[in-house]
Amino acid sequence: MFSFRSALLNGAVVAALASGFVACRAYQAFAAEKASFDPPPALARTDFPAWPYPRGIPDDEKEEGKVFHVPGSKQAFTFTQINGQRATIDWFPERHPTPPPPVISGREGAYNACGQCHLIDGGGKPDTSDLRGLPVDYMLQQLADMRDDHRHASINGAPLAKMVGIAKALPLDDARQASEYFHSIKPVKRLRLIEGDIVPVTHPAAHAIQKVDPSGATEPLGTRIIEVPQSFERTSLRDPSSGFIAYVPAGSIEKGRALATSGGGGRTLPCASCHGDDMRGSGAEFPGIAGRSPTAMARQLYDFKSGTRNGKNAVAMKPVVARLTDADIVNLTAYLASLDP
Ligand code: HEC
Ligand code: HEC
Numbered sequence: 563m564f565s566f567r568s569a570l571l572n573g574a575v576v577a578a579l580a581s582g583f584v585a586c587r588a589y590q591a592f593a594a595e596k597a598s599f600d601p602p603p604a605l606a607r608t609d610f611p612a613w614p615y616p617r618g619i620p621d622d623e624k625e626e627g628k629v630f631h632v633p634g635s636k637q638a639f640t641f642t643q644i645n646g647q648r649a650t651i652d653w654f655p656e657r658h659p660t661p662p663p664p665v666i667s668g669r670e671g672a673y674n675a676c677g678q679c680h681l682i683d684g685g686g687k688p689d690t691s692d693l694r695g696l697p698v699d700y701m702l703q704q705l706a707d708m709r710d711d712h713r714h715a716s717i718n719g720a721p722l723a724k725m726v727g728i729a730k731a732l733p734l735d736d737a738r739q740a741s742e743y744f745h746s747i748k749p750v751k752r753l754r755l756i757e758g759d760i761v762p763v764t765h766p767a768a769h770a771i772q773k774v775d776p777s778g779a780t781e782p783l784g785t786r787i788i789e790v791p792q793s794f795e796r797t798s799l800r801d802p803s804s805g806f807i808a809y810v811p812a813g814s815i816e817k818g819r820a821l822a823t824s825g826g827g828g829r830t831l832p833c834a835s836c837h838g839d840d841m842r843g844s845g846a847e848f849p850g851i852a853g854r855s856p857t858a859m860a861r862q863l864y865d866f867k868s869g870t871r872n873g874k875n876a877v878a879m880k881p882v883v884a885r886l887t888d889a890d891i892v893n894l895t896a897y898l899a900s901l902d903p
Contacts, residue, residue, distance in 0.1 A: 599714065599726035600715075600718040600719065600720075600723055601714040601715060601718070602714070602870075605868055605869055606717065607716045607717055607868050610716055610717060610868070611786065611864075611888055613787060613788065613857065613860070615715065615716075615717055615721070615861060616688055616689040616721070616766065616789075616857060617719075617766040618689070618766050618769055618770035618771070619767060620768065621769070622768075624641060625641045626640075626642060628641055630644065630799055632653050632801040632803075632804075633796075634654070634803065635653040635801075637651070637652070639799075644800060648667070648670065648673075648675060649667045649668060649675050650675040650677040650678040650800065651682070651800060652666060652677070652682045653800075654682075654802070657683070657803075658682070658683050659746055661682060662739040662740060662743050663739070664676060664736040664737075664739055664740040665740050665744075666682065669731075669736065672732075673727075673728045674728070676693075676728075676740050678800070679725075681800055681802040682800070682802055683747050683802045684743075684747050685752055685802050687769070687806075688772075688858055689721040689769075689770035689857070690721060690725075690858070691855075691858055692749065692855060692858065693744035694748065695744075695745060695747060695748055696741075696744065696745060696849055697745065697843065697846045697849070698738070698741045698742055699846035700843075700847065701740075701744065702741055703846070703873065703874055703875065704873065705729045706729075706873075706874075707871075707873025707874060708722075708726045708729035708730070708873075709726075709729045709730050712872050712874070712876075713870070713873050714726065714865070714870040714871070715861070715865055715870060716864050716867075716870045720861075721770060722865075749854075750903070751853055751902060751903060752805030753807075753808060753853060753899055754805065754807050755807075755808050755896065756808070757811070757814065757896075758783070758809065758811075758812055759783050760780045760782060760783065761780060761781060761782075761788050761809040762774045762775060762778070762779070762788075762809075763775040763779040763780065763781050764788055767794070767798075768798065769798060771790075771797055771798060772788065772789065772790050773794055774794070783809055783810075784811075785889050785892055786811075786892065787808055787810050787811075787856045787857060787892055787896060787899075788808070788809045789806050789807070789808045789809075789855060789857045790806065790807050790809075791804065791807075792804055792805050792806060806855065808855075808856050808899055810896035810899070811892060811893075814892055814893045815893075815896050815897050815900045816897075817893040818892075818894045818896050818897025821890060821897075822894055826890075829890070830882050830885065831882050833851070833894075833898075836848045836878065837849070837851050837852075838850075840852060840901070840902075841898060841901055847875045847878075850903065852898055852903050853898075853899065853902050854898070856895035856896055859899070860891050860892070863879075863886065863895070864891070866880065866882070866883045867883040867884070
């Protein structure tokens with residue numbers, strides 16, 4: 563099993579070296595034109611579905627001075643403490659180890675606290691990434707890939723663009739402290755799946771959270787997954803204990819299970835051969851993919867497909883995604899989300 567993985571990675575490295583040259587030149591041309599952390603124009607896509615790349619709107623209700631609480635926490639924070647500065651807040655300090663400075667404070671003039679976007683326990687949101695329990699070396703490699711312009715999103719204005727800026731500003735020692743902290747946190751399930759073909763109408767809201775329309779209106783789900791917070795208010799207040807609901811198409815979990823385990827007669831490769839039998843990851847190269855946000859996981863599959871996620875080990879995923887259809891990606895990520903993290 564292990565040699566199968568290494569063989570794939572080694573073969574893949576040759577291909578990466580061959581293709582890296584082209585991608586790198588495209589990026590240099592772009593960088594000269596405009597400093598931005600969007601994908602190199604030659605690789606940017608406009609034909610990908612929108613759902614894996616959640617959009618937000620500006621926070622228009624600035625409730626300065628107002629003090630907020632969340633259920634089960636003795637803490638109280640103002641709007642400015644929650645949203646208006648480089649540092650972030652900790653509703654439940656008793657539930658996790660003490661966060662190191664990069665996670666809770668960030669660094670003046672360089673980058674905002676990781677906990678702002680990944681939440682203080684690393685659980686993340688559909689637009690960011692669940693970092694809980696990921697291997698330290700996997701996270702450091704991703705940060706290096708972003709810093710060195712080998713990992714972008716496939717579309718302009720995606721959530722990842724801000725993260726690339728952070729990776730470029732992040733001293734290695736801070737990256738290591740943050741990664742060790744997030745690795746130490748055991749993922750617990752915060753996601754509930756609902757299978758069905760009719761879903762609530764949703765709208766982009768502040769913090770790229772998708773908000774359910776208060777009218778109760780519904781629409782066909784189609785070939786998508788819609789992820790909403792269990793409590794819009796609590797997620798807006800960065801309460802890490804409040805989870806998400808993912809609406810997935812009827813029958814998608816079983817179809818995804820069949821494809822993930824069989825490889826679909828050569829359409830893809832069995833995921834467990836690299837990500838481990840329980841999909842909870844294996845070694846520093848193969849991240850756990852079980853029980854994480856289906857929106858975030860689908861976004862990665864599209865980014866591997868477009869070639870904008872093209873870091874040191876990304877080449878192993880190329881044969882996995884090359885022939886996947888939009889429906890396959892919905893089914894696979896619905897199945898992964900149904901597993902325990
Ligand atoms: C402005 C919001 C923001 C902040 C602050 C932030 N991140 Fe991120 N981070 C993101 C987003 C968005 C993504 C995922 C993008 C994607 O889907 O590719 C991400 C992805 C990552 C990943 C890749 C995870 C994976 O599964 O491959 C790592 C590692 C990471 N962040 C670490 C950090 C660390 C460490 C800090 C603090 C020093 C930090 N982030 C601060 C937004 C942020
Ligand atoms: C040949 C080995 C291999 C196989 C088979 C494989 N993967 Fe991966 N996968 C990887 C590697 C290596 C990475 C990390 C890539 C990187 O560092 O950029 C990865 C990363 C991912 C990620 C991104 C995780 C994150 O934290 O951002 C997803 C999602 C994923 N794989 C899904 C799948 C699915 C679904 C399957 C089966 C259909 C699959 N993989 C099969 C090797 C593999």
